[in-house]
Amino acid sequence: MRKEVISSYQLFAMIVLFEFGTALVVPIGLESGHAVWVSILMALPGGIILYLIYNYLYLEFPTMNISGYTQKILGKYIGWTLSLLYIPVLLFNGSRNLREAGDLLIAASYDQTPVFIINSMMVIAVMYTLYKGIEVFARSAEIYFFVIILMGLICNFVVIAAGLVDLKNLFPLHSKDWKDALASAYPNILIFPFGELVCFTTIFPHFNKSHKARRAGVMAIVLSGLLLCFTHAIEIAVLGENIYSRSTFPIFTTITLVNLANFIQRLDALVILALVVGVFFKMSIYCYAVMSVTADLFKVREIRNLTLPVGIVVLFSSIVSAESYPVHMDEGKVFLKYILPILCAVIPLLLVIVHYIRKKFGLYR
Amino acid sequence: MRVKWILRSVIYFVMLSLLTSCWNSRELGELGIVSGFGIDKGPNKDEYRVTFQVVNPSATATSTGASKNHPPVTIYSSTDTTVFGALRKTSKKAARQLFFAHTQLVVIGESLARSGINDIFDVFERSHELRLNSLVLVSRDADAASILKVILPIESLPAMGIVKKNKNTAGVWGENRDVNIFELINGITGESDFVISGVRINGDEQEGMKLSNLDQTEVKALVVMSGLGVFKDGKLVDWMDGPKARGTVWVQDKIKETSINIDYKNKKKSVSVDINLSKTKVKVKIREGIPVFDIHIKEKGIVNETKSFVDLSKGDEILKLEVSLAEQTKKEVTQAVETAQRMQTDIFNFANELKRTNPKAWKSVEKDWPALFAKGKLNVHIDAYIRSTGMRLKPYLKENSK
Amino acid sequence: MMPKNKESGNTKETQSPEKQILISTNLAENLKEISNQFGNSTDIVIRKFTIICTRVQVAAVYIDGLVDKIKVDDFVSHAMSFNTHTEGQQEVTSGKDAFEYIKEKALSIGEETMIKDWKELCGGLLSGQTLILIEGLGEAISGSTSGGEVRTVSEATTQVSIRGSKESFTESIDTNISLIRRRIKSPNLWVETMKIGVVTQTNVSIMYINGIASEKALQKLKTQLKEIHVDAILESGYIEQLIEENKFSPFPTVFNTERPDSVAANLLEGRIAIIVDGTPFVLIAPATFIMFFQAVEDYYQRFDISSLIRLLRFLCLVISLFGPAIFISALNFHQEMIPTPLLINLASQREGVPFPAFVEAIIMEVTFEIIREAGIRLPSQIGQTVSIIGGLVLGQAAVQAGIVSPAMVIVVSITGISSFATPAFNMALSIRYLRFAIVFIAAFMGLYGISIVAFILIAHMCSLRSLGVPYMSPLGPFIPDSQKDAVYRSPLQSMRTRPRLVSQKNNVRMDSDEGKRGDKQ
Structure with a gap:
């Protein structure tokens, strides 16, 4: 098999789609009230720094994924054990995304369809794409990048054209709002969605022009951060803080309010499509990250053979992980607060420090 | 190779399981499209009587071979302690599953409105089928059910006709508001009170239900929009009509277009000005413990009719008219605010505005806002402009003609 | 030398092509062998005559119908022309001498070759050559006299254009190459x-x-062609199917055209043309998905017009692929999406229609396919009748009988018409059949099902390659330079480069400094 390569455009498209994933649809950073858009902007520099950390590690070890250089830096035994942590966490996070998509679909339209069917269809699409390889996946990301940008433009255009936006809901920002915004930016929004980019450490080794990874990635993060900020600002401007904070999927409620010329109304389907596209890519990247780490740790030669087990585990854990959506959200809060920061920020930072020290003192053999 | 085989078999299995049922698939023929519904007080305490106006597709004017012998809609009603319960209970009476995604209109019965409506809108928010942008009206001197029963001329769907009527009058006359459920929920959750347009039946209600109502040029029963219902703490307290209603809408900055008759010299209300652009800015301050409401209205209009001689070719005369226009507007606005103050209902979003701009000050007055609101001082400043005088400058009337 | 194994000689083909079987020196034996080989076929013409002055027995052999009679007469008389004009100069007695002389004489004109090998002789006969066999010689003179009835170059029938060359390929490979x-x-x-x-x-x-x-693509194509071992290639479609990398894909990965200008344009983009004798359809590879939605006319019209037309074609692609599926999912799953007056209208149309929308759609789609298929096979005069019966009578009657709703007829016909807006017929067919699968999934899962199918479809398309070139390029992988001629077409002046990935080298079409055309134009 020849080595699969991805280009900087593909990396860019994948990062944007990954960031949009679920963050576009679910309310994020609820603590900050109507200043959530400010907190997204505040978290953006942190997100870029995190990305630069991942990118630094990649440039130091251009052929390895995260488990590879963890073992190299921290030594075989500690590194192996620590890398093992990534598998269940990434799997669980992937399944959470699936769960969110399934729940929105059920809440919005498919209330009589079993969640198993909805989730398994998504998993089949993910498995098929990953089975075709990361290169094929990256190419379809490029195509869907345009699709999602187009959908975003349509959605924003109709919402604005329908005259629903009331900027009074966004301003003014009092000092308390700034504090709240900062509190929800770090660590919540930093980790979700920016910290989740840790998955890309498994995709970097396929990148063909290593020096371009930094630029493409930072640009993608900035673009997706700004678009997320814009979308959430519009949602709050339309719904007001009260409804925004109470709704499970604010963007969905926003779109249902649209009524243009009594003809363009109820564009719910567009939102559902946007979510499905986002979740598809986010989940695929999670699954790929899991596959890549597993293949590295357990010396699986053909990474594609892991598609089926990973897909099935994600499918079932998405169904059994929580009995209802509120429970799911609660789990998410705990997960976001205690577990993800360790994997997304602490371990990579540790790796950078240890690597730096070992390099400086020539401790590598 | 084996992985591929397993993958395939899993795909086939899921595809097969797909075939077993259609879950959410619903044929149009199985759906009773609800165009509007009304909520009244039920016979027992805590019960609602929910009335549905269901479209009869084969009798609507849109269908090619529309049979004119059937009414375009059918009415069902059921009683239950929750709205959703009543929705589902109706299945006993209706052959088709009621489908609410196209509900245009929600009418609230006056008696229910008087006893409080805050608790009935949860189902609208929670359900994915009901839409948040349906219009809400309060029936006046009638129950919601009878409003929905009246068949209207020209419009084949009565609910749609009422929605259009409300939109029409809110657009060009301005005494009514286009309040949808979404805005209402924001009103309930906010700090201020709110208003809902009223709707009444002119004429014989019993005749209005019959198809024969349409067999004459002047129908025997007509649904007309009538005033604004003022709600305090979710309960209807009073109605506002005429200039007061328009003044209210004006303060809320919802005037799109309206026509106002102003005085000219000694002739009362002799010049009709069409206001086609109006912008209201409200500032709320607390001065010495008492709120001050600064209302700044900028309006632009066209002279559409004069009953007496006005030399509109002269700039001075236009200025006079502008002053008169500003006075007239100010009168309506002041009247509206004063009426609301008398009722101690802040229907102009003053509280929300204060909370938004100055949360600290709001904290200090939050507790006895209604009383403070009633004491509040009103500063109205109007900038009125007349932009055009239509196709003629001077009227054909002679200057000294009586 | 005589072929030792006469019996096996007249079977279809000898198993060992390496072994040369030489022509005998005995003329009678040779002629008998020819008759045997061809099973005494009646179209084998053997004309025997004697060169008078030398008494040497000579025979001309050719296959009737494959040769041009005038050319045969020319060739034979020319080859024998020493008979009259040079009689006195040289005494030619033996066949050998006659042969030498004829050779000298005949070869000066060209197109004539010597054949010693028996297999070559048969091949020559079959490709329309005339052979002159001389008594006592183990060689034959072959003259290229191929001709006979071929279709002349005529107007393109399947890929019609308003503007542009009216020529189209014929069945003759030589004409096509020329x-x-x-x-x-x-x-x-x-x-x-x-x-x-x-x-x-x-x-x-x-x-x-x-x-x-691209050398790589060329090498790949050559190896693929060499690997083909079938008994018959009757049309370029055989080659197409045999060189396609993904046999089970619904999408064609080889482009075909009957327009020489289209081939020329594609050659200039660095693609390779495969011309097969006996068919006017020339294959072009590597093909990308976008190619199937581009017509040669796009380059002849102004860029703004043709860009808009291209966008229209992509819209048609979406309609023909997803049209009925979206309609069904809106009707059965997402009724809230339909504006209220329209929904009530649709509902009133569907009152009394006995079938579920899905069944109704399938009935109409299948009917449409039947009418289309029947229309193709019929002579053009009757074809019109079928379309009138199908379109007017069936459509109108079905609606009036209340079997289908008028809206469904509209949706099915717009999808049908949209699918014909695709310039490439094979792509249009693939899309049309994929549509059924999508309608099916839409009837079970609505828009969600459609979007899942779209994921799988796009992933599949991204995984395809045509001679090593990614099928979805320049969209995925995204190549900014090649966007100038993908979804839209930019002005000719700005299309300075050839599509990357297709042609890796010599990428520049135009000299950018002077704006003059490059040497390849």
Whole structure:
């Protein structure tokens, strides 16, 4: 098999789609009230720094994924054990995304369809794409990048054209709002969605022009951060803080309010499509990250053979992980607060420090 | 190779399981499209009587071979302690599953409105089928059910006709508001009170239900929009009509277009000005413990009719008219605010505005806002402009003609 | 030398092509062998005569119908012309001498060759050559006299254009090659010919511009063509199916055209043309998905017009692929999406229609396919009748009878018409059949099902390659330079580069400094 390569455009498209994933649809950073858009902007520099950390590690070890250089830096035994942590966490996070998509679909339209069917269809699409390889996946990301940008433009255009936006809901920002915004930016929004980019450490080794990874990635993060900020600002401007904070999927409620010329109304389907596209890519990247780490740790030669087990585990854990959506959200809060920061920020930072020290003192053999 | 085989078999299995049922698939023929519904007080305490106006597709004017012998809609009603319960209970009476995604209109019965409506809108928010942008009206001197029963001329769907009527009058006359459920929920959750347009039946209600109502040029029963219902703490307290209603809408900055008759010299209300652009800015301050409401209205209009001689070719005369226009507007606005103050209902979003701009000050007055609101001082400043005088400058009337 | 194994000689083909079987020196024996080989076929013409002055027995052999009679007469009389004019100069007695003389005489004109091998002789006969066999000689003179009835160059019938060349390919490979050569007057236009098909021995030529076409693709194509072992190549479709990398894909990965200008344009983009004898359809590879939605006319019209038309075609692609599926999912799953008056209208239309929307759609789609298929096979006069019966009578009657709703008829016909807006017929067919699968999934899962199918479809399309070139390029992988001629077409002046990935080298079409055309034009 020849080595699969991805280009900087593909990396860019994948990062944007990954960031949009679920963050576009679910309310994020609820603590900050109507200043959530400010907190997204505040978290953006942190997100870029995190990305630069991942990118630094990649440039130091251009052929390895995260488990590879963890073992190299921290030594075989500690590194192996620590890398093992990534598998269940990434799997669980992937399944959470699936769960969110399934729940929105059920809440919005498919209330009589079993969640198993909805989730398994998504998993089949993910498995098929990953089975075709990361290169094929990256190419379809490029195509869907345009699709999602187009959908975003349509959605924003109709919402604005329908005259629903009331900027009074966004301003003014009092000092308390700034504090709240900062509190929800770090660590919540930093980790979700920016910290989740840790998955890309498994995709970097396929990148063909290593020096371009930094630029493409930072640009993608900035673009997706700004678009997320814009979308959430519009949602709050339309719904007001009260409804925004109470709704499970604010963007969905926003779109249902649209009524243009009594003809363009109820564009719910567009939102559902946007979510499905986002979740598809986010989940695929999670699954790929899991596959890549597993293949590295357990010396699986053909990474594609892991598609089926990973897909099935994600499918079932998405169904059994929580009995209802509120429970799911609660789990998410705990997960976001205690577990993800360790994997997304602490371990990579540790790796950078240890690597730096070992390099400086020539401790590598 | 084996992985591929397993993958395939899993795909086939899921595809097969797909075939077993259609879950959410619903044929149009199985759906009773609800165009509007009304909520009244039920016979027992805590019960609602929910009335549905269901479209009869084969009798609507849109269908090619529309049979004119059937009414375009059918009415069902059921009683239950929750709205959703009543929705589902109706299945006993209706052959088709009621489908609410196209509900245009929600009418609230006056008696229910008087006893409080805050608790009935949860189902609208929670359900994915009901839409948040349906219009809400309060029936006046009638129950919601009878409003929905009246068949209207020209419009084949009565609910749609009422929605259009409300939109029409809110657009060009301005005494009514286009309040949808979404805005209402924001009103309930906010700090201020709110208003809902009223709707009444002119004429014989019993005749209005019959198809024969349409067999004459002047129908025997007509649904007309009538005033604004003022709600305090979710309960209807009073109605506002005429200039007061328009003044209210004006303060809320919802005037799109309206026509106002102003005085000219000694002739009362002799010049009709069409206001086609109006912008209201409200500032709320607390001065010495008492709120001050600064209302700044900028309006632009066209002279559409004069009953007496006005030399509109002269700039001075236009200025006079502008002053008169500003006075007239100010009168309506002041009247509206004063009426609301008398009722101690802040229907102009003053509280929300204060909370938004100055949360600290709001904290200090939050507790006895209604009383403070009633004491509040009103500063109205109007900038009125007349932009055009239509196709003629001077009227054909002679200057000294009586 | 006589062939020792006469019996096996008249079977279809000897198993060991390496072993040469030489022509005998005995004329009678040779002629008998020819008759045997061809099973005494009646179209084998053997004309025996004697050169008077030398008394040498000579025979001319050719296959009737494959040769041009005038050319045969020319050739034979020319070859024998010493008979009258040079009689006195030389005494020619033996066959050998006569042969030497004829050779000298005949070869000066060209197109004549010597044949010693028996197999070559048969091949020559079958490709329309006339053979002169001389008593006492183990060699035959072959003259190229191929001709006979071929169709003349006529107007394109399947890929019609308003503007542009009216020529189209014919069934003759030589004509086809010359049609392309006339458009690209460059010595770098190289043609390689091979025979494929164990029985049919069909001439297959690959044509490319040396220096523009990618070596890798060329090498790949050549190996693929060499690997073909079938008995017959009757149309270029055989080659197409045999060289496609993904046999089970619904999408064609080889482009075909009957327009020489289209081939020329594609050659200039660095693609390779495969011309098969006996068919006017020339294959072009590597093909990308976008190619199937581009018509040659796009380059002849102004860029703004043709860009808009291209966008229209992509809209048609979406309609023909997803049209009925979206309609069904809106009708059965997402009724809230339909504006209220329209929904009530649709509901009133569907009152009394006995079938579920899905069944109704399938009935109409299948009917449409039947009418289309029947219309193709019928002579054009009757074809019209079928379309009138199908379109007017069936459609109108079905609506009036209340079997289908008028809206469904509209949706099905707009999808049908949209699918014909795709310039490439094979792509249109694939899309049309994929549509059924999508309608099916839409009836079970609504828009969600459609979007899942779309994921799988796009992933599948991204995984396809045509001669090593990604099928979805330049969209995925995204190549900014090639966007100028993908979804839209930018002005010719700005299309300075050839599509990357297709042609890796010699990428520049135009000299950017002076704006003059490059040497390949």
